[in-house]
Amino acid sequence: MAGRPTGGVSGVITAKHELDGGRTTMGTHPGRRRIGLAAVMAVLITTAAAVAGIGTAAAQTDIHLCALPGSASIDDPANPGTSLTIPFYGFVDVTTSMPATGDPCAGAVPRFGDPTPVRMVEGQTYTVHLHNRTDALGGGFPVNLLVAGLSGEPDLVGVAPGGDGTYTITAATPGTHMFESDLDPHHVPLGLHGVIVVDPATPGTATGAANSAYDLERVLVFHEVDPALNTAADPFAFPMTDWAPTLYLINGQTRTSAYEIPPIAAVPGDRVLVRYVNAAPSNSSIATLGLRQTVVNFDGEIYDGSGPVGEQPLDVSNVFLTSGQTADVVIEVQGAYGDRFPIYNRNLRTSATGDNGEQLVMIEVGVGGGLNGDVYFSLADATRTFRDAGPTGPGDHVSLSNEDVGVWTGTYLDKYFDGTLHGIPGAADIDAVWHDPATGDLYLSFRADLATPTDPRWAGVTKATIDESDVVHWDAAADTFDIYVDHTSIGLNGSNAHDINGLQVDPATGVVTFTTNGSYLIPWKTGSATLIGARNEDISRWVPDDPTLPNGTGHVEVVADFSDFDMVSFNDNTGTPNTTPGNLDGISTTPLDIFFTTTSTHSWGPNETYLAGWPTANANGYVLTDRDDIIGCRGFTPAAPGTLTDSCLAFAFELDFDTLHHNGVVGNVDGLSVG
Known part of the structure; x- marks a missing residue:
């Protein structure tokens, strides 16, 4: 589409609050009383x-x-x-x-x-x-x-x-x-x-x-x-x-x-x-x-x-x-x-x-609010090229690598954070991500240990190597990095089993909700001899004693056990379900829902309630979800006192990233943040 080449120079306008009475048909009163507000705060940024x-x-x-x-x-x-x-x-x-x-x-x-x-x-x-x-x-x-x-x-x-x-x-x-x-x-x-x-x-x-x-x-x-x-x-x-x-x-x-x-x-x-x-x-x-x-x-x-x-x-x-x-x-x-x-x-x-x-x-x-808000995510695989116009057509393409963070708005897909431009090598792989809607900041964890980049923006990270169980904070406004929680504060030992692969942060309380790549057995509280354990189908959280010092002392809680649900990992080689519980990867929670991805294909049984749009059984009778699907546990209810079973009112098939990829194969969505 050709435009008309004509001249022109830049203009400078100082805008003022000026309401056009001819356009405001529902009532315009330039002299009305304004609401008195004390101070400008950080506000919700949704995209x-x-x-x-x-x-x-x-x-x-x-x-x-x-x-x-x-x-x-x-x-x-x-x-x-x-x-x-x-x-x-x-x-x-x-x-x-x-x-x-x-x-x-x-x-x-x-x-x-x-x-x-x-x-x-x-x-x-x-x-x-x-x-x-x-x-x-x-x-x-x-x-x-x-x-x-x-x-x-x-x-x-x-x-x-x-x-x-x-x-x-x-x-x-x-x-x-x-x-x-x-x-x-x-x-x-x-x-x-x-x-x-x-x-x-x-x-x-x-x-x-x-x-x-x-x-x-x-x-x-x-x-x-x-x-x-x-x-x-x-x-x-x-x-x-x-x-x-x-x-x-x-x-x-x-x-x-x-x-x-x-x-x-x-x-x-x-x-x-x-x-x-x-x-x-x-x-x-x-x-x-x-x-x-x-x-x-x-x-x-x-x-x-x-x-x-x-x-x-x-x-x-x-x-x-x-x-x-x-x-x-x-x-x-x-x-x-x-x-x-x-x-x-x-x-x-x-x-x-x-x-x-x-x-x-x-x-x-619906049961729970569903995917209200933007979906921020990272990939475990090599570069993938997405179409940003959704499933109705190819639109414009966006390429994401595993050191990037993408965002799906419900209308289009875009790159939110470019890891290469911030000194992160692709081999590091952003494994877990959480986006703060109030500030635009990101909280990240990596699949493998990362030598701290020499870029000046990383000067706030004082350790030579960032462990795969550490939580890194990116300040979007300042474009700088720091360690939000060191894995040693939580009690994780930095092994691959203790790798944080799902993450959510509450900056107001310092609470970090997380999943791990394998099982852990660590002190339930800083300095305690009493141990607490969880596996890769569980969701845990770190609660600091002082909300302003998330990297200080605190305790660990297990908040959800997904072995309570009728989902097991699936053996793609044999084409049959395993007997082991499903394993979680990316997570994002609301007061009503838990959204998650899994590290592999999963098989779902008949003992849960599924909302409209849930996948149908394949030729062998198995209902499967893939590792690039976002699943919603709508209406999550933790185990009541005296019981051992968590429950969901219903499970929902929230988003299949394959439908956004130009050739229909995404791989593993391993970092997830909704909102």
């Missing part, structure tokens, strides 16, 4: 691309956006199960992924209809660096940055192709904002739009007000495509008076009989924050069936009940958005397991007959 260093309210933080050409694969509503290839231009947040030197956009790949928000903190000022690489495939054209509700004077010149510009934005008020390039009417229909979320200082809320508290968050970008524009030899010669969309999308995909936009999995009582962004030129009326939605923010205006009548929280069944508008709604989930509630554009535009081409996503009520 790989959004992580940035967060300082105080007075600090200025840099964000880097690249404008690039891309290609999307969309399930064809007219021929479900086959793919349409749609060229487009898009923005990519490379703040945490750009190389240390050279072009900041090197290796960046835009995502069509990307719902991944650029996260900001209320009251903080940001310098946004816009890198225009629309000329990456030839041609190119100027682009600018307009943020609805945050930008001040418009930039009428933009950044020239191949050039770089800066914009200063103050995140004045919590809420969701659409950003775009608006120099030409072709820009937004071609995909040059994105999402900024301004978080309040109060974590777990959309606005800082109690009525905006939430358990789960989802961003839904509604947009439309006329393939005739996107596939034109020169899209800028395409007359926009002829623009007639035939594809109606949410987050770059449309619901067809062969493809369902990833649902929102929840349990009764969950408060789901859904951030609607209307990036389409037409109006959208976004409705729910069976559930009500409470509007807590509209176009950056807080509806907390403290302001004028027009700013009271709105309990509605549908939200009307004109082009470019946003709304944050809280949906309280009710119903029973198996219930499904749609969120859809009630204008009922479809791309073909029947139910094909719908802008519709489901809220699914």
Whole structure:
């Protein structure tokens, strides 16, 4: 797709909080009382691309956006199960992924209809660096940055192709904002739009007000495509008076009989924050069936009940958005397991007959919350190349090696952490990983001992060799490493059997939940002669005496025994199950669920409850899951006092990584972190 090469220089804008009364149809009061918030804190960062260093309210933080050409694969509503290839231009947040030197956009790949928000903190000022690489495939054209509700004077010149510009934005008020390039009417229909979320200082809320508290968050970008524009030899010669969309999308995909936009999995009582962004030129009326939605923010205006009548929280069944508008709604989930509630554009535009081409996503009520949030993972095998557009088409490819950390958002797959760029040799193999959603930090353990890299970023690691049972902390904001817990503190001896191969960390308490490659028998408490043991089908945790000193004294507990479940390892050579219990690899837990991978193929028996989508028996009658499958123990209940048996309400087949790999063979997903 060729762009129009024209001139232009970078523009500089100092943004101010300026609400456009002509766009805010649900009530705009620039002089209203703002919520009083004490101080800016670290906030929940839910996606790989959004992580940035967060300082105080007075600090200025840099964000880097690249404008690039891309290609999307969309399930064809007219021929479900086959793919349409749609060229487009898009923005990519490379703040945490750009190389240390050279072009900041090197290796960046835009995502069509990307719902991944650029996260900001209320009251903080940001310098946004816009890198225009629309000329990456030839041609190119100027682009600018307009943020609805945050930008001040418009930039009428933009950044020239191949050039770089800066914009200063103050995140004045919590809420969701659409950003775009608006120099030409072709820009937004071609995909040059994105999402900024301004978080309040109060974590777990959309606005800082109690009525905006939430358990789960989802961003839904509604947009439309006329393939005739996107596939034109020169899209800028395409007359926009002829623009007639035939594809109606949410987050770059449309619901067809062969493809369902990833649902929102929840349990009764969950408060789901859904951030609607209307990036389409037409109006959208976004409705729910069976559930009500409470509007807590509209176009950056807080509806907390403290302001004028027009700013009271709105309990509605549908939200009307004109082009470019946003709304944050809280949906309280009710119903029973198996219930499904749609969120859809009630204008009922479809791309073909029947139910094909719908802008519709489901809220699914299940046992436990399922894979809500991004999935961070590492591989045990050599380099694997994934398609990032999901199972409906090849899309753009992402290569991951076993020293990297990948992320699956439910919509696309990307590289979150490049081990090679951080001095980690591939032979080290990141064996266990946990991602802190509040900071973007990673906690890592390796499959083999690692000579501490000489890179200055590793200066905080004072030992010459990192043991395979140590837990290493990567500070995402500072880009530095340190030892979080030395294996000797826990009591592990550093042998292969004591290798930590599954990991979860609670930075607030210092608790480290882990699995090991084999059996251990160690003091249950620092300095104690009493021993505690576990095997590779068990989940243990290290509890420090002082939460601020996770590498100090403490004790070990066994929190789950998976030999209680009807799962055994499977002998691939003989094609029959073994008699040994299943062995765990990567783990990630929530208050309701345990998600896990296994170190080998496993066979499952009839004595458990399995949710819809569970694998069927093979020709020999065995139900098998592979070592690249994520399994969910939904509704985990530990053994009650006086009993010996843990239980799960049901097991769920959460994700098969084979479906994301370009040739269908991934190998072993050994590190796992959900959220």
